[in-house]
Amino acid sequence: MKKLILASGSPRRKQLLEQGKLEFSISTSTVDENVDETKPPNEVVEELAMRKAKDVLLRHDDSIIIGADTIVSINGQILGKPNNETEATEMLQLLSGNDHDVYTGVAILSKMKTVLFHExxxxSFWELTNEEIIQYIASGEPFDKAGSYGIQGLGALFVKKIYGDYFTVVGLPLARTIRELKTFEV
Structure with a gap:
């Protein structure tokens, strides 16, 4: 059986694959993650997931590679990871009291087969006070997360409702990923 490799250093994706009882290793992708933000969000996450998976496949061509990327989108605007407190504040203010979309793209590659999808x-966020935003940013949690929040951490306190797969918001739609891996005989 081929070795399974996660093309991500994300501790959340690692934890999700462990939750799925998969045996895998990690090889972090080093690709440029800049994209054309005028493209639809589903295309952006699929493109980034594919770039990451292809990059790692070049180094491990006898393996099955999982690449993934997650973005937040509100009113057609893509929110990536904030670079500083100001950006995090702006993103959280934008999300406050509103619905937004979270997309996760997944690319599963081997030399013989490619599966690409997104969820x-x-x-839906509660209305956030300035104090809540300041305290959340002070926690440090927003800085490695698309849209400046993590649903699996303190950011859960902002979530009013979700419509769809919780794990897509965490960073990897686990059930669908496992089902797609079965087609690779994993």
Whole structure:
């Protein structure tokens, strides 16, 4: 059986694959993650997931590679990871009291086969106070997360409802990923 490799250093994706009882290793992708933000969000996450998986497949061509990427989109605007407190504040203010879309793209590659898909989950936020935003940013949690929040951490306190797969918001639609891996005989 071929070795399974996660093309991500994300501790959340690692944890999800472990939750799925998969045996895998990690080889972090080093690709440029800049994209054309005028493209639809589903295309952006699929493109980034594919770039990451292809990059790692070049180094491990006898393996099955999982690449993934997650973005937040509101009113057609893509929110990536914030670079500083100001960006995190702006993103959280934008999400406050509104619905937004979270997309996770997944690319599963081997030399012989490619599967590419995305999942979308709609997340509804409570109205946030300035104090809540300041305290959340002070926690440090927003800085490695698309849209400046993590649903699996303190950011869960902002979530009013979700419509779709919770794990898509965390960073990997686990059930669908496992089903797609079965087609690779994993």
């Amino acid at each position: 979308k989950t709609v997340v």
